[in-house]
Amino acid sequence: MTWVASRGPKQEESERDRRDTPEKIKGPSCSGGRKKKRAKSPRAPPRRNSVAFQSVIPSPPAMSPTPAKTPAKPRPSKRILESYTIKGSDGVISPGDAVLMKAPDSSKRPYVARVEEIEATGPRGSNVRVKVRWYYRPEESMGGRRPFHGSKEVFLSDHQDVQSADTIECKCNVYSFKEYTKLDAVNAEDYFCRFDYKSITGSFVPDRIAVFCKCEMPYNPDDLMIQCDDCSDWFHPACIGKTIKEAKKLENFSCESCAAENEKKAESGVETTAKVKVKGAIILDEISISSCISGSTTMATLLLPSHCRVVFSGGSRHPTDLLGGAPRASVSRRPRPIAVACRAATRAKEAPSAGPPPQALAKEAHKYFDHAVISVRAGDGGHGAVLNMPPGPSTDAAPKSRGGAGKVDKSKGKKGSGKKVSYKRNYDGSVSLPLGGHGGDVVLYADEAEESLLGFHSKARHCAKRGGNVGANGAMTSRMHNGSAGETLRIPVPVGTVVRRKKGSVLADLAHPGDEVLVARGGQGGISLIDAPDYKRGKAMALSPNVMRDVTDKVLTHGQPGEEISLELILRVVADVGLVGLPNAGKSTLLSAITLARPDIADYPFTTLMPNLGRLGGDPTLGALQFSSGATLADLPGLIEGAHLGKGLGRNFLRHLRRTRVIVHVVDAAADDPVNDYKIVREELRMYNPKYLERPYVVVLNKIDLPKAQDRLSSLAFEISSLGAEECHDKNVNKEISNENFSGHHVSAGNDKELGDYPRPQAVIGASVLRHIGIDEMLKEIRTALAKCSNGMLLQP
Ligand SMILES: Nc1nc2c(ncn2[C@@H]2O[C@H](COP(=O)(O)OP(=O)(O)OP(=O)(O)O)[C@@H](O)[C@H]2O)c(=O)[nH]1
Ligand SMILES: [Mg+2]
Incomplete structure (x- = not known):
């Protein structure tokens, strides 16, 4: 006679129960979910079918209302054994040992159990039975197998049984998780257990576990990390x-x-x-x-x-x-x-x-406001799930009764009673398996509310959220849905920010409010797999052609990692007119005189450390031939001789001239040598980017309210206006500006042109911005220059 261990109800029944079980797993929790009603796990036997352990403990004799005619059969005497020698092997087991017990289907893996008690009954103790506590494999639990479950992992359940000792195949080892990870070699009979499992509720103890990696998954000892x-x-x-x-x-x-x-x-x-x-x-x-x-x-x-x-x-x-x-x-x-x-x-x-400490950021903001290196990371895709395909109405998949010989499986009579489940299907009729959610993308967008890149120095790393995992309780159900998509991370940057790969190509120039660029794409969600038993696998595969299997199964169920990229953000202010000159020339005073901007003004050099922007209002009365639209003016920090060698504030801020179309030179006419001052600034511009010198420009001889300036105004104006070539390459200017916006570095080498070879100023105007002298004339000239270079239209920066 062949004995097999008797466990578990009919598969159909279990699957139905599991389908009704809501998924409760959240984060690192490994709980398989709870049921409101008492539910049977796939293994949990209908209590009526299994031999309850309590029933073999001698119970008090039943009180019979009527005296029996025949004398009651004496109960067989029972002896508790301390050990038992497994039939057909030399293995000796005693209570507390783990054993493998034969499955009814010889093609199936044996069950793992812990021996609680050994008893002998029958004449001369010939009938030996063992009380066992079953270990469940992950796929037999309500939650099903999860990606972090090891291949040799079992759960110690509260499901007890009494079985014939003849069903014991051999002894095995069930280690604690810690012991298992320290094993030098893992044999076929080695298992590990880190959770207790309540077979009625499907819950685990402990229900929380440490997680690792970006995917925040518990450790699976089978996986390389x-x-x-x-x-x-x-x-x-x-x-x-x-x-x-x-x-x-x-x-x-x-x-x-x-x-x-x-x-x-x-x-x-x-x-x-x-x-x-x-x-x-x-x-x-x-x-x-x-x-x-x-x-x-x-x-x-x-x-x-x-x-x-x-x-x-x-x-x-x-x-x-x-x-x-x-x-x-x-x-x-x-x-x-x-x-x-x-x-x-x-x-x-x-x-x-x-990175700059916060104090440096506050004190030396001008060094950091227009340049930052950040790294962004899109969210990983959510994980798919390993799902059990519930059996169809046909009972070919239903496991045979595990009852011992002579036992009758009552559920057999319910053949074909399983309800037909309608799954979501693909266009070709195959079962659509749920996908993990798409990881969140990272998008940079130009926001007018942002003024500088300083914030990116204190927070240089930005990560989008990952996609949600497939919320599965282990079984394939008709109600399954994809994991939730990770939210797109939208990062605001100042208008005029150029986004480029770190030491690489330009990705985007966010020159207009609302411009945006997708810099990192979120990872795709992982697909789900069907963990079908061997005898059903062919069928399941046929049903679901999108199931991919690989040696690295886990890679398929895991979501793809989100893209990660290091970016260089370079702010180039968006302005139509740039004010340049030596320190104290009166640039900020000029800006405040003609716009609503209120920059710092003081009688010492380098009052201005960062560009100030001001908006020049449009003047519709000027007519179509004049530049009547509004324009933005940028007041730049003062340049000095040797700025290209790093003197003063250096000249890196000259990048902010890139988008300007007209340059206004502000010269202090009361200075010792105004013409030389003018030449110094022109030379620094040429050293930084010779193309700046080809743009239309106006020279403002400022502070003519001072007697020293008044005396030499006409000679100064003549001298400056005669410096340079007569021809102006206005037509090419627009093209050059838009090209420069994308060129990475300025060109200073290989240019043999002298200052005198570049165009002369469009106008030289004597003014006193402090006293409001010559302002209108200056504005007229600026508008004319703007109208010239933009051909009556605003340029695309
Ligand atoms: N007399 C006179 N003084 C002026 C005039 N314009 C500006 N100033 C003075 O010149 C000094 C410097 O002016 P700012 O506007 O700060 O000069 P800046 O070119 O912006 O200087 P930096 O920011 O250091 O580059 C201030 O004391 C002004 O009051 C003017 O038309 N006449
Ligand atoms: Mg200033």
Whole structure:
């Protein structure tokens, strides 16, 4: 006679129950959900069918109302045994041991159970029975198998049973999670258990568990993970955009945030001491590492060459493990987790934090307001799920009764009673499996409310949210839906910001309010898989052609990582007219005189540190031939001789002239040598970008209210107006400006032209902005210049 373990109801019944079970898993929780009503798990037997343990404990004799005619049969005597020798093997088991018990279907994996008690009944104790507590495999639990479940993982359930000792196949080992990760080798009979499982409610104890990686998943000991040398967090290769092969070749690894930090530190030039640091419980040298993992070639290549690698193993993973196939008999070597920090890690920890400190940002804002390097990361795609395909109305899939010989499976009579479930289908009729949510994109957009890039120095990293996982309770149901899409992260930048890859090409010029650019695309959501039993797999596959299976099954169920990119943001103010000149020439005074802007004005050099913008109102009375629209003026910091060598404030702020179409030179006519001052500024402009000198410009000889200026006004005007060539290349100006907007660097070399070779000023005007003398004439000239260069239209900046 062949004995098999008797567990579980008919599959149909279980699936129906599971479909009614709402999904409750949230975040790292590993709970399989709760039911309001008492629910049967796939394994939970209908209590009427299973032999309740209590029933074999001698109970008090029943009080019979009528005396029996025949004497009651004496109950067989029962003996509790301390140990039992498994039939057909030398294995001896005793209470507390884990055993494998035969499944009714020989093609199925044996059940794992913990022996609670051994009893012998019958004449001479010939009938030995064991009280067992079942271990559930993840796919047998209500929540189903999740990506973080190991192939050798089992849950200790509260489901008890009494079985014939003849169903015991052999002894096995169920380790705690910690013990399991420390095993040198994992045999076919080795399992691990980290959760207790309540088979009635489908809940787990503990119901929370530590999560790792960007995907925030609990640790699956089957999967390779890489540890960041700096922050010590663990990452899946797929989550950092690497294949397992590539990950194994890595010698040093720093996660994105640590890498960005390290980069900043490297840029700041902090010298550090390099020391190899060993951490973790096991400190091994090269030889002991190789001996420890001698059975794992994959790990050997990973660990030996670098000293700086790290790892949890994944060599033993096989699709059949994930799909519920029989455990492989071969012995796989399990390397111990070893973490060896590399030099970069030590350096990172010792280096001070990079980036300008907040005080510097406040005091020297002019150095940082128009340039920033940021890194953005789009959200990862949500994960798909490994789903169980519920059996159809046909009972060919229904498991046979696991009852011992002679037992009758009452549920057999319900053949074909299962309801037909209508699934969402693709256009070709195949079952549409739910997808993880799309990760959030990252978009930069021009916002008029933003004035500078200073904020990006204090927060240089921006991450969008990840997509939601497929909310599945393990079973494929008609109510399943895709994971929620991650929200797009929209980052406002000042109007006029040029976005480029770090040390790379220009991505966009956000020159108009509302302009936007998608800089990082969110990862695609992972697809779901059907975890069908062997005998149904063919059918399930036929139903669902979009199911992809691979050796790396998990990659398929995992969402794709979101894009990550380092960006350089360069602000070029959007202005039509640029005011340039030496410090104290009166540029800010001029801006405040003709616009509503109120810049700082003072009698000392470099009062202005950052460009000030002002809006010149339009004048419709001027008519069509004049520039009657409004224009924006930018007052730039003062230039001095040698600015191109970094003197004064340097000349980097001259980038803000790029979008201007007309330049106004403000010259202090009361200065010692106004003509030379004018030439200095022209020369600095030429050194920065010779094309600036080809733009129409007006010279304002300021402060003519002062007697010193008044005396020489006419000679100064003559001298300046005669400097330069007569011809003006107005027609080319527009084209040049728009091209320059996208050119990365100014051109200063290879230009043989002298100052005198460039066009003369359109007009030289004597003015006193303080006394409002010559203002109207100056405005007229500015408008004329604007009208000329834009041909009556506003330019596309
Ligand atoms: N007498 C006289 N003084 C003037 C005139 N315009 C400006 N000033 C004075 O010149 C000084 C400098 O003026 P600002 O407007 O700050 O000069 P700036 O060119 O902006 O100087 P920086 O910001 O340092 O580059 C102030 O004291 C003004 O009052 C003018 O027309 N006549
Ligand atoms: Mg100023």
